[in-house]
Amino acid sequence: MGDDSEWMKLPVDQKCEHKLWKARLSGYEEALKIFQKIKDEKSPEWSKFLGLIKKLVTDSNAVVQLKGLEAALVYVENAHVAGKTTGEVVSGVVSKVFNQPKAKAKELGIEICLMYIEIEKGEAVQEELLKGLDNKNPKIVVACIETLRKALSEFGSKIILLKPIIKVLPKLFESREKAVRDEAKLIAVEIYRWIRDALRPPLQNINSVQLKELEEEWVKLPTGAPKPSRFLRSQQELEAKLEQQQSAGGDAEGGGDDGDEVPQIDAYELLEAVEILSKLPKDFYDKIEAKKWQERKEALEAVEVLVKNPKLEAGDYADLVKALKKVVGKDTNVMLVALAAKCLTGLAVGLRKKFGQYAGHVVPTILEKFKEKKPQVVQALQEAIDAIFLTTTLQNISEDVLAVMDNKNPTIKQQTSLFIARSFRHCTASTLPKSLLKPFCAALLKHINDSAPEVRDAAFEALGTALKVVGEKAVNPFLADVDKLKLDKIKECSEKVELVHGKKAGLAADKKESKPVPGRTATSGAAGDKDTKDISAPKPGPLKKAPTTKAGGPPKKGKPAAPGGTGSAGTKNKKGPETKEIVEPELSIEVCEEKASAVLPATCIQLLDSSNWKERLACMEEFQKAVELMDRTEMPCQALVRMLAKKPGWKETNFQVMQMKLHIVALIAQKGNFSKTSAQIVLDGLVDKIGDVKCGNNAKEAMTAIAEACMLPWTAEQVMSMAFSQKNPKNQSETLNWLSNAIKEFGFSGLNVKAFISNVKTALAATNPAVRTSAITLLGVMYLYVGPSLRMFFEDEKPALLSQIDAEFEKMQGQSPPAPTRGISKHSISGTDEGEDGDEPDEVGTDVVDLLPRTEISDKITSELVSKISDKNWKIRKEGLDEVAGIINEAKFIQPNIGELPTALKGRLNDSNKILVQQTLNILQQLAVAMGPNIKQHVKNLGIPIITVLGDSKNNVRAAALATVNAWAEQTGMKEWLEGEDLSEELKKENPFLRQELLGWLAEKLPTLRSTPTDLILCVPHLYSCLEDRNGDVRKKAQDALPFFMMHLGYEKMAKATGKLKPTSKDQVLAMLEKAKANMPAKPAASAKASSKPMGGSAPAKFQPSSAPVEDSVSSTVEPKPDPKKAKALGVSSKAKSAQGKKVPSKTSLKEDEDKSGPIFIVVPNGKEQRIKDEKGLKVLKWNFTTPRDEYIEQLKTQMSSCVAKWLQDEMFHSDFQHHNKALAVMVDHLESEKEGVIGCLDLILKWLTLRFFDTNTSVLMKALEYLKLLFTLLSEEEYHLTENEASSFIPYLILKVGEPKDVIRKDVRAILNRMCLVYPASKMFPFIMEGTKSKNSKQRAECLEELGCLVESYGMNVCQPTPGKALKEIAIHIGDRDNAVRNAALNTIVTVYNVHGDQVFKLIGTLSEKDMSMLEERIKRSAKRPSAAPIKQVEEKPPRTQSINSNANMLRKGPAEDMSSKLNQARSMSGHPEAAQMVRREFQLDLDEIENDNSTVRCEMPELVQHKLDDIFEPVLIPEPKIRAVSPHFDDMHSNTASTINFIISQVASGDINTSIQALTQIDEVLRQEDKAEAMSGHIDQFLIATFMQLRLIYNTHMADEKLEKDEIIKLYSCIIGNMISLFQIESLAREASTGVLKDLMHGLITLMLDSRIEDLEEGQQVIRSVNLLVVKVLEKSDQTNILSALLVLLQDSLLATASSPKFSELVMKCLWRMVRLLPDTINSINLDRILLDIHIFMKVFPKEKLKQCKSEFPIRTLKTLLHTLCKLKGPKILDHLTMIDNKNESELEAHLCRMMKHSMDQTGSKSDKETEKGASRIDEKSSKAKVNDFLAEIFKKIGSKENTKEGLAELYEYKKKYSDADIEPFLKNSSQFFQSYVERGLRVIEMEREGKGRIPASSGISPQTEVSCMPAPTSTVSSIGNTNGEEVGPSVYLERLKILRQRCGLDNTKQDERPPLTSLLSKPAVPPVASSTDMLHSKLSQLRESREQHQHSDLDSNQTHSSGSVTTSSSSTANIDDLKKRLERIKSSRK
Secondary structure, eight states, rough: OOHHHHHSSOOOHHHTSSSSSSHHHHHHHHHHHHHHHHHOOOOTTTHHTTHHHHHHHHHHHHHHHHHHHHHHHHHHOOOOOGGHHHHHHHHHHHHHIIIIIIIHHHHHHHHHHHHIIIIIIHHHHHHHHHHHOOOHHHHHHHHHHHHHHHHHHHHTTTTOOHHHHHHHHHHHHHHHHHHHHHHHHHHHHHHHHHHGGGGGGGGGSOOHHHHHHHHHHHHHHOOOOOOSSSOGGGGGGHHHHHHHHHHHHHHHHHHHHHHHHHGGGGHHHHHHOOGGGGEEEEEEEEHHSSSSSSHHHHHHHHHHHTTSSSOOOOOOOOHHHHHHHHHHHHHHHHHHHHHHHHHHHHHHHHHHGGGGGHHHHHHHHHHHTTTTOHHHHHHHHHHHHHHHHHHHHHHHHHHHHHHHHSSOHHHHHHHHHHOOOOOOHHOTTTSSHHHHHHHHHHHHHHHOOSSSSSHHHHHHHHHHHHHHHHHHHHHHHGGSSSSSHHHHHHHHHHHHHHHHHHHHHHHHHHHHHHHOOOGGGIIIIIHHHHHHHHHHOOOOSSSGGGHHHHTTTHHHHOTTSSSSGGGHHHHHHHHHHHHHHHHHOOOOHHHHHHHHHHHSSSHHHHTTOOSHHHHHHHHHHHHHHHHHHSGGGGHHHHHHHOOOOOOOGOOOOOOOOHHHHHHHHHHHHSOOOOOHHHHHHHHHHHHHHOOOTTTTTHHHHHHHHHHHHHHHHHHHHHHHHHHHHOOOHHHHHHHHHHHHHHHHHHOOOOOOHHHHHHHHHHHHTTHHHHHHHHHHHHHHHHHHHHHHHGGGHHHHHHHHHHHHHHHHHHHTTTTTOOOOOOSGGGGHHHHHHHHHHHHTSSSSHHHHHHOOBBOOGGOOOOHHHHHTTOSSSSSHHHHHHHHHHHHHHHHSSOOSOOTTHHHHEEETTTOOSSSHHHHHHHHHHHHHOOOOOGGGIIIIIIIIHHHHHOOOOSSSHHHHHHHHHHHHHHHOOHHHHHSSSHHHHHHOOHHHHHHHHHHHHHHGGGGSSSSSSGGGGGGHHHHHHHHHHHSSSHHHHHHHHHHHHHHHHHHHHHHGGGGGGHHHHHHHHHHHHHHHHHOOOOOOHHHHHHHHSSSHHHHHHHHHHHHHHHHHHHHHHHOHHHHHHHHHHHHOOOOGGGHHHHHHHHHHHHHHHHTTOOOOOOOTTTHHHHHHHHHHHOOOOOSSSOOOOHHHHHHHHHHHHTBBBHHHHHHHHHHHHHHHHHHHHHHHHTTTTTTTHHHHTTHHHHHHHHHHHTTTTTHHHHHHHHHHHHHHHHHHHHHOOOOOHHHHHHHHHHHGGGSSSSSHHHHHHHHHHHHHTTTTTTHHHHHHHHHHHOSOOOHHHHHHHHHHHHHHHHHOOSSSSSSSSHHHHHHHHHHGGSSHHHHHHHHHHHHHEEEEETTHHHHHHHOOHHHHHHHHHHHHHHHHOOOOSSSHHHHHHHHHHHHHHHHHHHHHHHHEEEEEEEOHHHHHHHHHIIIIIISOOGOOOOOOOHHHOOOOHHHHHHHHHHTTTTTOOOTOOOTTTTHHHGGGGGTTTSOOOOOOHHHHHHHHHSSSSSSHHHHHHHHHHHHHHHHHHHHGGGTTTHHHHHHHHHHHHHHIITTTOOOTOOOOHHHHHHHHHHHHHHHHHSSSHTTTTTOOOHHHHHHHHHHHHOOHHHHHHHHTTTHHHHHHHHHHHHHHHOOOOHHHHHHHHHHHHHHOOOOOOHHHHHHHHHHHHHHHHHHHHOOOOOOOHHHHHHHHHHHHHHHHHHHHHHHSSSHHHHHHHHHHHHHHHHGGGGGGGGTTTTGGGGGOOHHHHHHHHHHHHHHHHTTTTHHHHHHHHHHHHTTTHHHHHHHHHHHHHHHHHHSSTTTHHHHHHHHHHHHHHHHHOOHHHTTEEEEEEHHHHHHHHHHHHHEEEEEEHOOOOOOEEEEEHHSSOOOGGOOOOOOOOGGSSHHHHHHHHHHHHHHHHHHHHOOOTOHHHHHHHHHTSOOSSSTOOOTTTSHHHHHHHHHHHHHHHHHIHHHHHHSSSSSSOOOOOHHHHHHHHHHHHHHHHHHOO
């Protein structure tokens, strides 16, 4: 029992894992009880047991296991987190529970599995169960099958995936175990219950006995559709609903719903695809061509066997199809034809949609083969063509079918009609649009009049089917001319159709009936549509139209305004009047006279041909009156015009008579029923007169009237042909002008472009310029309607003409064609047009392109050409492609039939020669343009291969492919591309280029689609895999495309598709989907599409009419605003035709623009007060939430509606963030101009901005913060005070953002909080910020604490609310926070309070833990500030604080600052007053003037200075330094080894006080020498090195020049520095942290030190230089090799560029480089070669070879060559791969150089040259032969001897001596006189002095030497480092700076010297003494400092001194200033002594 008591005491989880089974049993029982008690499924308790669940089910003890299973079941059922355990638990159940003998265990196991399925983990469970089927233990297999069966039975086939189960069924039926076979039988029966016959094909090969048994079982099953009895958690509500229905006694609807869902399974989907191409007999292609038919038969039989597989794997079947097609078309043996047809059937059935691309080739062949009479052949062909039809759409094969319809052979006609009939049955009203129906009906109508009865019957059947499918309304217009008998026959056939094809036809019928009943559309329409899609194998055709029928059906009744509405009515009467007009016979002149005399006065007729013009005029007047009074029906138009044409007719000489005559013609045409016959009588005369000056206008009027009566197309054609058959150019040009106007008035529909183009071409060739101009104008008008394709016809015109045409087109660009104003009234012609066009853009639109003459080029695509294109030799292939390009170019526009060309071109798309690939792409681009929309049929076989090319590795090939794809898509639209699996297959390929290009393309194209492509969903899984692609670009593109996929598929579908992903991926993808949901664009509405299309009539005409109804269904949900306007516009009149598409949007946008002009905020009197009242009275929700719920947003919207402009509100509450950005931009613009409005709506604006804080989009947040800054600035200017309501609903949310991870945002928020203190009391802000410190976000806590510190510092203790004690206690809690930043912030805040309040702080914070207290004391001690005596006034504080934050916070936070009390204080209490008040010691608060005048004062203060031991170390000028000494006592304790301490010490390294610096250095040395502490320096290395080389510079420039300083001190400092550095560079990990820029400056400093002659003169100087030498070697070896190499190269470049740099300096840099070269073999692998080569490239750019050769020394060029040579030797040819960072490699000298080297090294491998080079490089070249030297020197001495060149000679000699120090010039001097010798020596000395002097003056100081000398004694001016480009170190400026800083620190202002406060504030705390500034690489830390200094210097010095060469004491104030300062400083010095 002792044992028992042991485990009884254990907690549950330990019991459950105990080794004693009793203990475990007890543990499991307790766990079960716990599980049953937890009520909340999301309780954290559940997570504690996650790890146990697997143990519960896999326990080794059977009894215990049972209990465990019970507990596990309860857990899975109730725990929210249970899903995480699915995989392990279910696999445990399968392996350890299903093999248990106890039935109870198995039952519980199955229950657990089903429970997992219920909690949405079906796929994981199914996966484990399927794995279990492979287990060797039959018990487990049986249990797994049983579980699957139960799951299927309960959850249904939607949840349980049947495909994988069916796949393993045959294997289960073959099992040796009877139990397994029986269980398999049961599950097969269950599956059959769900999917019925779809299960037969997969099981056809099982044992026949088993199959028979199954059949028997299947028969017994009930026929009703099964329903799931158990639901997933997410569907439980549905279950509840179902139960309610059942209890109500009818589950009809529920059943209906499910009934819909169940028969979705398609047997085809359940099958495995078989790959057959590889299994074809090897000799198949030879055999199929064999002469013996038996061999051909064998080949076909082999194929037949293979294609019997019900599902075939996709592949390239082009050759096989081609072979079979040849047999069908050409084989003489009919038996083989039938066999080949069967093979094609098999292929089509097995491949389904994937066969679609071959359909176009095969259909014509099969249809033509129907001439065979043998029934077996006919039957085989019928089966083949039916199967093929199902793989494509009617649209795609319509052209081929229609072409065969005209065949003379009656059998072919009959079979084609029958095929059409069968095809129609598969269509729905949406997939058989008018545009498709029209040509078919036209062809079939010819057949119903055929002589052969079988042809007629077939045609009747086809028409009947069409009638059945789309309804009478759609077909009747085409049957207008059919007599009643035939019409009845068609209707009779239509009724029969239903019986033939019950189900589908039924559906169609159902659909048709549902049309008139508006109520039912929604349900039946939608359901019908859905079913049709599921059942009919062909995918519904052009999807664009689908919604039209659905939504457009019934509403047409409601609003006849929709253009389609006028359709059918108009169409009928179109035929009527037109036929009458055409038919009017030509009357003889006698008849005409008779008819005319009946209506005209007798005198009138008699006087018609009078010779007196006045009588003729009178006669015309009477004629006109008579016509005006006549009634339309009675007017004999032809007779009247014949009278007018009677002699003298159109030859009338008197213009008045002629004008009347023409006017009468116009009247007759307008008032009578004017026929074309009448028109022909007049037109000739009219054309003749159109050019007449006096009668022209009347002639035009008459023509327009005729055009209105007889329609423009016909009139225009007549007029044009007449005008161009005569010679008068005036008539021609005026005719063209009339036509231009007429087209604008009548619109373009029906015009014959071809005829016009030939006439226009004639006109363009005319000699008369007026004719040409008119022709060009006409072209411009046509361009409006036809679009850019018009230009193609005129490409071969002369360039001058072409440029005129282009200019005209340019003018028209962007204009939309005007709405037609004429041609409407008569015969409702336009109405009918509209009807025709309602659904099909035949008249206009795309068909403008169809009017273009197309050439047939198939005969030019010969087999020779095709074989050329596929030749092995690329040159021949290229020739072939050139030929093709030529053919297409010549033809301009081609017919779609291009023979074998597609296959040939497809082959070239993967040509190994990329040039040919590009050429092929160009050809395909041409092809698209030339073929126009007909290119559609080639999308599958040619378009998709172009997409494959997008995966090419070459950029230019991809670009060409993309251009080609776009050119195709422009012609075809996107539907063709997205149908079928082809596109998704491309996306599946894991080629990053292909994926990113394709996704980019889809992202561009999808937004423009109005309807959803069905097969788009197939791309989604691959899109998801792209989201997780290895390649970043692919991921980005996939994310960009996501919203556009979602726009079409909807979020639900997309989210559902994530089900198949791994759990980790799924979460990521779902998160991205959420993001995309927010950015999802609205679906484009119709008119948007029209206007987005390129200019040209085709676009609007094509899309506008058909889209009107779509718009209602789609866009009304998305964009409610413009909809009613559009609907109205569309309904105004049917004349709005093609113009409409463009006009409407422009109107609405105009309106919007007008709206936007007003104010955006409307001032509502007392609005804000009322809102506050409402909130107080709880009438509205209080603005308080953790995340904004919808009701808050709605409430804000309502409140805003009264006081914010409507359009702005729409932007503000839009779902897309870009609109929010727009809104903010507008608000910023209106801020100043609408101050009142802003203040009136302030509460609402702030609330809206809080909503923006919850957005995830950074750009909106940044913009919002920007706006807030401006807003609060404005409010403080207006002296506005925030109300409590505004503050409480805004500040808490703003404070949330202070914890953002992005620095920029935090900074902005702090700035806003700071500005808010000006409009809201700080004491009230305090509690809000205090609340912010309680956040979970550590960044937020830290920032809030800092902010509290700032408030206390700025406003004193009064801000602490509720009391200082309570506030401080809360702040002090955070000293113990686990986050370092929070601890620091809390400490700093309390230190700030300490500085204001003194020791009282300790009372206020109460008791703290020992650790916290010691930290605080430590920090206070270190901050070492005295509490300020003066109380702080709020008012004074505000402005400086505001300013300081903005201008400097950023810079000074980063820099190593001298006063390191805390980063906070640097950042915040920076400029001006706060420092004076708190930080500056009293002794420095004195005025310079006082120091001067009253020495006693100074003496009083001195004792305190003496304590600092200043006088013996310190040069008096550096007065700022004591400030640091004040802190000195506390800085040696490094216990709390924080970053700030190190920063502090490092900042002292650069101190101007030698002792301070030495002390700091020794501390750092201590740290560096102890291995365990050295790590603390990590992260501070650059900072430390910067401080060090600044100190080196300070010594070099200042200390060394100061005679008062002991040189021993300097040597001591030097040795400290060098010792420190050596310690540092021995620790490799730290040494590697040094960055390039810093290393460059360090090396610069060290080399300068080595060359410092002043050091050599000191006794220990040599030792220093030796140590420096050692240090340099360490630096070279230990630091990051890339960085140091890079630094040396930059340094060498700089030293060669700097004129003042000594050659010795460059030489030492090069020696360092040589050392690096020697190290290279060991270090090459750790070097980033790309960066080094970039540096060398830049070097070579600055110093091209020629420039280097001009250098006095040859070392630079040799050094460079050696370096490159070594790199080449080590890396070999791979070196060329490292040029990635160089932008344009081709222009780089480096690349050429490397290539030469590589070539050279290849040529002479192993030559000794390299060793020699190395040796040669490391010593001076001794080989320069003696002779050469002598000649050279002789030349120099000659120059010295001559008068003119003496100076030049001496300079050369000096250079020579310097270069070759060991050269002997003695012999040359010996021969000369003593005077000459001394002259030479003196000259050399002078040059040396000059040079050395110059060397010490910085390169760009901008101060002339004289000035410098006169300003101060020369020694003091010794140089800055050589490469330094800032002139800071020059005398006066240094003093001026120091004094400024001195004054600044003493709290005095510097305004006298400088009017720029920001600059002085920048300098208020320089990070290091002003002398030492780094060169270019000091990062941003000091750049501001330097700039400001340069500005001071230049402003103070340059302006006066640079130009004052010599005369220093210019009258300018600046110089006076300097002198004044110098005097003051002298006085201070003397007084000190």
